[in-house]
Amino acid sequence: MQSNDILINIVRFIALVFIQVLLLNNINLGGYINPFLYIYFILLFPLDGNKSLLIFLSFLLGLSIDIFEDSGGVHAAASAFIAYIRPIVLKYSFGVSYEYKSVKIKKADTTEKITYITSLVLMHHFVMFSLEIFSFKHIPLLLKSTLFSGIFTIVLTMCTMILFNRKSK
């Protein structure tokens, strides 16, 4: 990681927490659908960055959201989980090119990008909602929340990626 990368990631961390708690948590589309854009930080963390550092930072990121939301540790658990599982998902969605560290997430093939984002977002939402709901009685609600919030998050993540990609060119 270069010093430029470090700065970008610090700014991204703080900006995403604020956007999430002040703006996105109040959308409540259809009563309960909110996007969780803050995992954009985990998705775009440099591929050659330290993996332990990513797990720790993701935990902190989730915990910050939890403190604002009064939700215990559900976001922290889900974020640490996808940070840990990220190398496996990377290998599975980008294939061999990931092994040679030649991939750049922003410039990758669209299909591969969608696979990568979709898998991580759905895993994150599933872990988060199961911990939040925490009861077998509400499994339909769990699946419904995961699906709809997941779609919302994926669309928003793609839009953010396109938006910031164009700027940097």
Add this chain to the structure above:
Amino acid sequence: MQQIIFFFIRNKNFLLFAVLFIIAIALTIQSHNYHNNKFISSANVVTGGIYTVRNNITDYFTLAKENEDLLQENLMLRKKLSQYKELNLAPTLDSGNILNKFEYYSARVINNNYSKTKNQLTLDKGRSDSIKRDYGVISSKGIVGIVSDVSNNYSTVQSILNTKSRINAKLKKSSHFGSLIWNTKNPNIAQLIDIPRIADIEKGDTIITGGRSTIFPEGVLIGTVKDFHLDNDDNYYYVNIDLFNDMTSLEHVFLIKNNDAIEINELEKGVEDAE
């Protein structure tokens, strides 16, 4: 020894993840427990401050509705006052000497959520305004929740839209009582369970708080009966209630302190100990 160290180095990512995951799960489980001091809650200086700044801005957008609500409440209070005057119930004692059973404080909602299964509100009053845990929270239209955590300047409230909440409630006309719960489906509809089968219940009946708890005074408005059916055992009604309060837009609320709460709780605890 060397092998143990190698093992740790090889699996350091997994071990780090496992430790953090367990901490997060512990925090989650602890937050499901109502009567525990929370390590993390939005009633702290940083989050409370940020939410206050946001609210100072967004407050202006709801001014029209707030005014309308205040007008309605004034109207209702005026009507009640004139009724009292007609009844000639003017107080003859110096009211300053009598300790009221309930004391009221006002507060502003600086954060409100209603889309989760365990919803919380954050208020801008805390310990320094003599707010304590277990105070009841109502708005001008009806019941809101119970104070669950307090910091120096902020407090969090467990909303009635929370699967952990169970509040004593009754039918206004017949005083049959049950528990108010929430099935997570709709923020405008709560459920009343354990109403006995013999209760005479109809659509549109008013539901109020029961006064059996030490938190809420008797007769705080909750909502009207939307529909009802017998539960699986055919012994109790399961009632859907249209809440009077719009839980999705709360601005100003009142906190209720019950001056007798400590005495009642100690007395009841004494009875339990004796048994």
